[in-house]
Amino acid sequence: xxxxxxxxxxxxxxxxxxxxxxxxxxxxxxxxxxxxxxxxxxxxxxxxxxxxxxxxxxxxxxxxxxxxxxxxxxxxxxxxxxxxxxxxxxxxxxxxxxxxxxxxxxxxxxxxxxxxxxxxxxxxxxxxxxxxxxxxxxxxxxxxxxxxxxxxxxxxxxxxxxxxxxxxxxxxxxxxxxxxxxxxxxxxxxxxxxxxxxxxxxxxxxxxxxxxxxxxxxxxxxxxxxxxxxxxxxxxxxxxxxxxxxxxxxxxxxxxxxxxxxxxxxxxxxxxxxxxxxxxxxxxxxxxxxxxxxxxxxxxxxxxxxxxxxxxxxxxxxxxxxxxxxxxxxxxxxxxxxxxxxxxxxxxxxxxxxxxxxxxxxxxxxxxxxxxxxxxxxxxxxxxxxxxxxxxxxxxxxxxxxxxxxxxxxxxxxxxxxxxxxxxxxxxxxxxxxxxxxxxxxxxxxxxxxxxxxxxxxxxxxxxxxxxxxxxxxxxxxxxxxxxxxxxxxxxxxxxxxxxxxxxxxxxxxxxxxxxxxxxxxxxxxxxxxxxxxxxxxxxxxxxxxxxxxxxxxxxxxxxxxxxxxxxxxxxxxxxxxxxxxxxxxxxxxxxxxxxxxxxxxxxxxxxxxxxxxxxxxxxxxxxxxxxxxxxxxxxxxxxxxxxxxxxxxxxxxxxxxxxxxxxxxxxxxxxxxxxxxxxxxxxxxxxxxxxxxxxxxxxxxx
Amino acid sequence: xxxxxxxxxxxxxxxxxxxxxxxxxxxxxxxxxxxxxxxxxxxxxxxxxxxxxxxxxxxxxxxxxxxxxxxxxxxxxxxxxxxxxxxxxxxxxxxxxxxxxxxxxxxxxxxxxxxxxxxxxxxxxxxxxxxxxxxxxxxxxxxxxxxxxxxxxxxxxxxxxxxxxxxxxxxxxxxxxxxxxxxxxxxxxxxxxxxxxxxxxxxxxxxxxxxxxxxxxxxxxxxxxxxxxxxxxxxxxxxxxxxxxxxxxxxxxxxxxxxxxxxx
Ligand SMILES: Nc1ncnc2c1ncn2[C@@H]1O[C@H](COP(=O)(O)OP(=O)(O)OP(=O)(O)O)[C@@H](O)[C@H]1O
Ligand SMILES: [Mg+2]
Numbered sequence: 001x002x003x004x005x006x007x008x009x010x011x012x013x014x015x016x017x018x019x020x021x022x023x024x025x026x027x028x029x030x031x032x033x034x035x036x037x038x039x040x041x042x043x044x045x046x047x048x049x050x051x052x053x054x055x056x057x058x059x060x061x062x063x064x065x066x067x068x069x070x071x072x073x074x075x076x077x078x079x080x081x082x083x084x085x086x087x088x089x090x091x092x093x094x095x096x097x098x099x100x101x102x103x104x105x106x107x108x109x110x111x112x113x114x115x116x117x118x119x120x121x122x123x124x125x126x127x128x129x130x131x132x133x134x135x136x137x138x139x140x141x142x143x144x145x146x147x148x149x150x151x152x153x154x155x156x157x158x159x160x161x162x163x164x165x166x167x168x169x170x171x172x173x174x175x176x177x178x179x180x181x182x183x184x185x186x187x188x189x190x191x192x193x194x195x196x197x198x199x200x201x202x203x204x205x206x207x208x209x210x211x212x213x214x215x216x217x218x219x220x221x222x223x224x225x226x227x228x229x230x231x232x233x234x235x236x237x238x239x240x241x242x243x244x245x246x247x248x249x250x251x252x253x254x255x256x257x258x259x260x261x262x263x264x265x266x267x268x269x270x271x272x273x274x275x276x277x278x279x280x281x282x283x284x285x286x287x288x289x290x291x292x293x294x295x296x297x298x299x300x301x302x303x304x305x306x307x308x309x310x311x312x313x314x315x316x317x318x319x320x321x322x323x324x325x326x327x328x329x330x331x332x333x334x335x336x337x338x339x340x341x342x343x344x345x346x347x348x349x350x351x352x353x354x355x356x357x358x359x360x361x362x363x364x365x366x367x368x369x370x371x372x373x374x375x376x377x378x379x380x381x382x383x384x385x386x387x388x389x390x391x392x393x394x395x396x397x398x399x400x401x402x403x404x405x406x407x408x409x410x411x412x413x414x415x416x417x418x419x420x421x422x423x424x425x426x427x428x429x430x431x432x433x434x435x436x437x438x439x440x441x442x443x444x445x446x447x448x449x450x451x452x453x454x455x456x457x458x459x460x461x462x463x464x465x466x467x468x469x470x471x472x473x474x475x476x477x478x479x480x481x482x483x484x485x486x487x488x489x490x491x492x493x494x495x496x497x498x499x500x501x502x503x504x505x506x507x508x509x510x511x512x513x514x515x516x517x518x519x520x521x522x523x524x525x526x527x528x529x530x531x532x533x534x535x536x537x538x539x540x541x542x543x544x545x546x547x548x549x550x551x552x553x554x555x556x557x558x559x560x561x562x563x564x565x566x567x568x569x570x571x572x573x574x575x576x577x578x579x580x581x582x583x584x585x586x587x588x589x590x591x592x593x594x595x596x597x598x599x600x601x602x603x604x605x606x607x608x609x610x611x612x613x614x615x616x617x618x619x620x621x622x623x624x625x626x627x628x629x630x631x632x633x634x635x636x637x638x639x640x641x642x643x644x645x646x647x648x649x650x651x652x653x654x655x656x657x658x659x660x661x662x663x664x665x666x667x668x669x670x671x672x673x674x675x676x677x678x679x680x681x682x683x684x685x686x687x688x689x690x691x692x693x694x695x696x697x698x699x700x701x702x703x
Numbered sequence: 704x705x706x707x708x709x710x711x712x713x714x715x716x717x718x719x720x721x722x723x724x725x726x727x728x729x730x731x732x733x734x735x736x737x738x739x740x741x742x743x744x745x746x747x748x749x750x751x752x753x754x755x756x757x758x759x760x761x762x763x764x765x766x767x768x769x770x771x772x773x774x775x776x777x778x779x780x781x782x783x784x785x786x787x788x789x790x791x792x793x794x795x796x797x798x799x800x801x802x803x804x805x806x807x808x809x810x811x812x813x814x815x816x817x818x819x820x821x822x823x824x825x826x827x828x829x830x831x832x833x834x835x836x837x838x839x840x841x842x843x844x845x846x847x848x849x850x851x852x853x854x855x856x857x858x859x860x861x862x863x864x865x866x867x868x869x870x871x872x873x874x875x876x877x878x879x880x881x882x883x884x885x886x887x888x889x890x891x892x893x894x895x896x897x898x899x900x901x902x903x904x905x906x907x908x909x910x911x912x913x914x915x916x917x918x919x920x921x922x923x924x925x926x927x928x929x930x931x932x933x934x935x936x937x938x939x940x941x942x943x944x945x946x947x948x949x950x951x952x953x954x955x956x957x958x959x960x961x962x963x964x965x966x967x
Contacts, residue, residue, distance in 0.1 A: 566933040568886060572913035574933040594929040595917065608885045617885035 022068045025076075028416040035424030038065055042428060046435055055435055059107050062428040069425035070100050079412040089410035092399055095392035102389070103429055105382040108375075110436050113277035116330050119231035125158055127234060131226060131293075132209030136167040136199045137217035138192075142174055144218050144338065147584065147653065149184055150646040151220040154654040156227055163209060169199045181642055196289070197312035201304040209296065216290035219246070219337040220653040228334055229293045240298035240325035241317060244291045244332060245272035247659050248339035253346050254449065255339075256482075257546045258679050260686070265664050266339075267449050270441040276329040284321065284379035285329040289313035290337070298325045308363055311356025318364060318380055322371035333659040342482055343491050343546050347456050354387035354457045355464045361385060362468035390457035393450045397498055397540065400533040403525060404505035415524035430669050438667025444539070444676060451543040455494035485551045492547035495540050502537045506530055542676055545683035558583040559652055565589055567620075568606040569596055577633075579609065584648055586623070586636040599633070607635060609647075613655060616647035705841035705873075705949045706814060706821040712856060712865055714827035717846045717881035720915055720925075721938065722824040723750035727924035728942035729820055730780035734951070737773060737813065739823045740785040741832035743793060747824045748784040751776040752922045760786015765799035770813045797831040806839045814839055820951075833869050841873035842949060844906060849883045849893045857900055874948060877904050879941060882911035907941040910934045 026034060042058045073093060080086035121128060133152045137145050145166070152164045165185035168175045169192050179186035189202045200214070211233060215221055229242045246268060251259075255266055272288075279285045287294070289312070298320055299305065306315035317327055340346045366372060366380030402408040411418060434443050463470065489496070509526050512519040558581050565579045567589065573596040580588045587607070596602060599622060608617040620635040640648070652658075707725070709718045722738060730736045740747035745760060753774060761769055761783050773781040788796070799805065806814055814821065823840075825833050845860070847853045859865040860878075870876035878901050884890045897905055910933040918928035925935040 566910060568884075572911065573929075574910040574912035574914070575929070575931045576933045576936045577931065592931045594931050596914070596929060606886050615885070617891075 018064060021064055022071055026420075028414065028420045031417070031420035035065065035420060038424055039427055039431070042431060046431070055432075056111060058428075058432050058435055059111060062432040063104065063107065065424040065428050066100060066103060069421045070097070072421045073411075077412045077418070081409070085408050085410055088399070088402055088408055089412075091395055092410050095395040098388065098392045102382070102385075105378060107432075107436075109278040109282075109379055109382055110274050111278070112281045113274055114281040114329075115277065116280060116328060118228045118330065118332065119235050121227060121231045122234060125161075128158060128161055129210035129230065129233060130161045130208075131157060131163070131211045131213055131230065132203075132207045133162065133164040133213045133215065134167055134200060134203055135165065135215050135217055136169065136196055136203075137175070138169045138196070138199075140217050142172075142178060145175070146178065146182075146645070147649050148215055148217050148220050149179070149182055150642070150649040151222075151653050152215065153182065153184065153646060154223050154650045155221060155225060156223045157230075162226070163207065165203060165207060167199050167203045169195075182646075194307035194312075195310075197305040197307045197316075200312075201307070204296070204299065204304055211293050212296055212299070213293045214290055215335065216337065219290050219335045220649070221291075221335040222656055222658050223650070223654045224656045225291075225334040226293075228332060229330060232328060232330075233293065233295060236326060238324070238326050239328060240295045240320045241285070241287055241327040242293045243276065243285050243288055243327070243329050244334045245276075246288060246291055247272070247333040247336050247661075249336040249659070250338045250341070252339035253341070253343040253549070254452070254546050256550050257343070257548050258448075258542060258683060260550075260679065260682050262675065262679065263662065263664060264442055264445065264675070265440050267441075267445075269661075270437055270446075273331060273440045274437040277331055279379045280327075280329040282373070282375035282379050283326055284376040285327040286317035286380070286383060287313040287327070291335045295325075298323070301325075309356045309359035310352050311360065314357065314383060315360050315364065318360065318366060321376060321380075322369060324371060333661060336653060336659050342549055343452075343488050347453065347491060350387075350453050351456060351460050354390075355460045357384045357387050358461050358464040359468045362465060387457055387461055389450055390454040390461060393447075393454040394458065397451070397454075397502075397536050400529040400536065401501055401505050403529045404509045404533060405501075409525065415528055419528070434667045434669055439664055442667045442672040442675070443669035444673055447539050448542045448676070451495070451539055452546055456491075482549050482551050486549050488547040488549055492544045495544045495547075499537055499540045499544065502533045502540070506533050506537070538676065538680070541684075542680050545680055548683055561651070563609060563611045566608040566610070567604045568608070569599075569602045569604050571596065571602045573602070580632065582648075582652060584637075584645070584652065586634065587620075588625075588632050588634050591631055591633050604633070604635070609651065611651070614647040614650045616644050616651075618644050618648075705951070706823065706836070706839055707842045707844060707945065707949075708823045708825065708833065708836055708840045708870075709844045709846065710825040710827075710833050710866070710869065711845050711847065712828055712860075713847070713853075716827075716848050717879075717909065717915075718827075719747050719750060719824055720919065721844065721846050721879060721881070721909070721941075722747060722822050724925055724935065724938040725942050725945065726751075726780060726782075726822050727777075727926060728939045729822075729946070730777060731926075732942075733779065734820050734946075735779050735781075735818050736820045736822060737781045737783065739769075739783045739821060741830065741836075742785055742824055742826040743788060744826065745785040745787060748774075748782060749922060750919060750924075751780070751782045753782065753784060757784070758787035760784040760788070762786040762788040762792050762796045765796045766809060768812055769810060770816075800831050800835040804838065805835050829869065837869055837872045842945065843870040843873070843876040844879055844945075845870060845876050846879045846881045846909075847897075849880045849890050849897070849908070851889055851893065854893060854896060857897060861900060875904070877906040877948070879906050880908040883908045884911045906944055907937060909937040909941070 038061055042061055045054050045058060048054075073096065078089065078093070080089050133155070135145065135148055135152065149164065149166055155162060163185060165187050166175060166179045168179075168186065168188045171188050176186050176188070185207070187203045187206055189199070192198065194201070200212075204212070211230060213226065213229075225244070229244065232242055233239050248266065248268070252266060252268075255264075276285055299316075301323055302316070302319040305312050306319055309315045321327060340349050360366075360380075361384040366377050366384060372380070399410065402410060430443055433446075509521070509530055512521045513523065513526055560581045561579060563579050564576060566574050566576050568574050575592055575594070575596060577592050578590045580590065582588075589607070591597075604620060604622055606617055607620045609615065618640060619638045621638050623634050623636050625632065625634040709722045709725075711718055719742070726736045726738045738747060738751070739761065743762075748757070749755070751774075753776070757774075759772060759774075761772070762785055764772065769783055773783055776782050799809075802809070813819070823832075823836060845866070847856060856865070866876070878897065880894060880897050883894055885894075894908060897908075912925075912932055912934035914929045914932035915925050915934045918925040918932075921928060925932050925938070929935065
């Protein structure tokens with residue numbers, strides 16, 4: 001009854017009113033007043049309340065204002081003086097329609113997000129399913145893979161129910177030797193068919209755990225990963241997949257080259273937070289290839305991991321869901337990995353994702369076919385079409401050039417009228433995005449991420465759209481470091497060219513405006529286009545700054561950890577002091593004085609860490625410290641054997657509280673834009689950091 | 704106050720070291736401590752700065768009130784050396800100890816004083832003194848070395864027979880594993896063996912640390928010799944645990960050695 005009344009209300013009262021609000025034509029003056037009223041109302045509402053209902057109302061107002069703008073665009077601005085104008089005019093319109101649809105989809109996806117809780121495992125261990133941990137690798141160095149395997153061995157789960165397998169598609173002898181020494185399973189195969197998906201499918205024929213946990217070879221898990229994820233599988237027999245966030249403890253190229261140490265949410269936070277939580281609400285979480293648990297019987301039903309596309313992960317999830325299996329997303333960081341190190345690797349990775357998503361769009365379109373709910377279709381549609389953003393982004397970048405350089409006018413109508421419709425639409429969409437997920441992505445940064453990628457994604461997306469069977473899997477390079485700072489001209493060449501053109505257009509038009517006697521320029525449209533071009537130019541320059549690769553020398557991550565340690569000296573004296581920070585290769589401890597503190601005569605040879613997590617003893621060598629701070633002693637580790645290394649992993653990466661998402665300041669669009677300007681300034685003129693920029697981790701307090 | 708006996712089937716395992724440093728730890732935190740040496744080696748006194756030429760001791764006054772001959776070593780800290788002795792004197796001493804309820808009756812002024820903690824050091828293996836004190840002793844601490852030879856001692860201790868009747872009284876006996884050295888694999892294995900077999904009866908472990916020998920050479924506590932010594936810290940932790948087991952309050956457990964010092 002309630003539902004019926006609601007539907008009736010929506011249809012009979014709300015719909016006509018909304019339609020009227022959307023289509024009612026207004027003069028520029030009235031429309032301005034209307035727009036400003038909407039903006040002020042939203043800001044006031046937003047300041048007054050943090051409630052979800054208010055957010056929803058703000059979204060509704062935003063959708064109304066954007067729809068009103070689109071209606072205006074479609075009905076009043078499409079008169080063109082010539083064919084050329086018409087072609088470009090429709091291109092821009094298409095780009096705007098794309099953005100409008102994406103806005104609607106993202107509102108739908110993000111408005112209702114599910115904050116899933118950990119389902120505890122039953123106390124009766126016999127009910128716990130058996131788990132196979134797969135660590136697929138292809139060409140990554142052993143140095144990267146090793147700690148991942150050791151961390152998997154630290155997982156807290158009954159020994160007889162947990163098996164760990166290193167799936168080496170590179171057929172490397174040293175990997176086999178390592179697996180034997182570490183006492184984990186080693187699986188390799190004679191061919192490399194279907195890349196990662198094939199590797200996983202092959203392993204599935206050789207093992208038999210009820211659940212399969214997958215970690216990419218650089219994703220180091222915490223010990224509570226299985227305890228946090230497996231419970232849900234016992235509770236819900238139709239659950240096929242539990243995905244957890246990919247968290248990167250090394251800076252990605254954008255963080256390293258553009259944030260320059262500032263506290264700005266990294267690029268993938270939005271996806272592994274609001275987006276996947278929103279998907280989860282509609283039972284449409286998709287698999288991201290790593291840090292996830294999958295039910296074997298569900299995989300068996302769809303014939304294993306999907307091999308048709310280069311993003312086997314998302315496609316596999318789609319297949320599972322078509323069969324009625326459920327998927328879930330747990331928003332707890334339970335593992336940490338390495339971000340792509342350089343811009344060029346970042347581009348290659350996104351290139352693959354883009355191709356894969358378009359492949360799914362073509363080969364297994366979520367709108368078509370059986371088995372999905374409407375909401376699921378929309379969520380998957382949003383994911384599979386996401387990478388088409390490249391073309392509209394470029395259209396928006398280039399459009400102001402048309403008017404400024406060639407006088408092509410592609411939007412019909414007066415500047416005032418256009419602005420009166422467009423401004424509320426633009427302001428409100430920035431504003432409600434900020435309200436919706438500002439803590440996960442600051443305003444305008446999304447555009448920068450898009451611009452970084454866009455020129456490189458046009459070709460792959462378009463080609464794949466027409467030839468979906470074309471293309472192969474490329475593995476993202478991980479674990480390398482940028483040895484020396486350099487400028488990756490190649491990756492930002494298109495950006496440089498467009499920036500140059502924009503700058504040229506701006507200068508050219510300004511000159512023209514200043515000489516009204518010689519040139520006939522309309523002030524309104526010219527000013528508008530100059531403003532637009534300048535905005536584009538700023539974002540482009542930010543994207544170019546990402547190509548200025550900052551050196552990142554430190555090979556391993558360092559964390560701050562305060563635990564008591566004992567040091568052994570050559571004389572046999574054993575002294576207690578405090579560890580201050582630790583990495584896989586060395587550490588820093590408090591210096592001490594007393595009868596044994598002449599370290600030149602009586603060097604420190606070993607260091608013993610005793611905490612509630614682990615106790616280990618390792619050979620050390622004192623090293624000189626750059627800062628010459630007498631309060632500390634610096635050591636590097638020598639002769640670390642595997643057992644000791646595993647204990648280091650346990651201490652560094654395996655703790656339940658290893659990864660904590662920092663609390664970022666609330667987004668403010670104006671502040672965010674200013675921050676972008678500061679980042680650009682520092683990147684171009686500021687002192688660039690040459691030492692390590694590492695993502696600090698909250699140190700575990702012992703005792 | 705309670706009586707703690709530190710004894711061991713084996714010599715040179717750190718009994719005297721532990722006695723001395725426990726005594727220092729307790730006295731520093733405000734408890735009155737009397738250390739009694741029942742070992743004819745008469746070496747315990749050397750840990751307390753008693754001069755080599757001082758030959759006084761309890762062996763010559765078996766039936767007198769010992770408390771009058773306590774040597775004051777430090778604030779709160781007293782010591783009764785064994786004394787220089789010959790065979791006859793020791794025989795007479797042992798004979799005296801054999802009297803039933805010797806400790807309860809003859810030395811009541813010392814052992815019944817509720818304000819005093821008594822820590823007794825013994826010669827290795829079976830001795831008459833150890834046998835006699837068993838009737839009044841509250842807690843027995845058995846130091847053992849973390850070496851391969853100790854493993855057989857462990858099992859003999861566990862299965863009974865070795866120190867029966869000597870260490871069972873009061874709250875029972877506790878093991879201290881001395882001279883642990885985590886650089887050595889065998890040593891670590893012995894530690895694990897002790898951990899799994901003695902469980903809660905393992906009072907603690909003390910690092911092998913030359914600060915201990917250096918401190919003994921200078922007749923000071925290890926803590927006073929080097930406040931950063933790992934062994935000193937370990938023994939202080941053991942003292943805290945002993946206090947907890949015996950149920951008396953040692954300044955609410957604050958440590959002399961701060962486990963997490965800030966750099967100065
Ligand atoms: N933790 C330690 N680290 C280094 N040396 C130690 C340690 N503990 C004891 N020692 C040394 O071992 C030797 C024997 O110690 P100690 O005299 O305390 O043993 P004991 O059991 O009393 O011997 P005894 O059976 O002869 O009475 C001494 O030289 C002492 O300094
Ligand atoms: Mg002795």
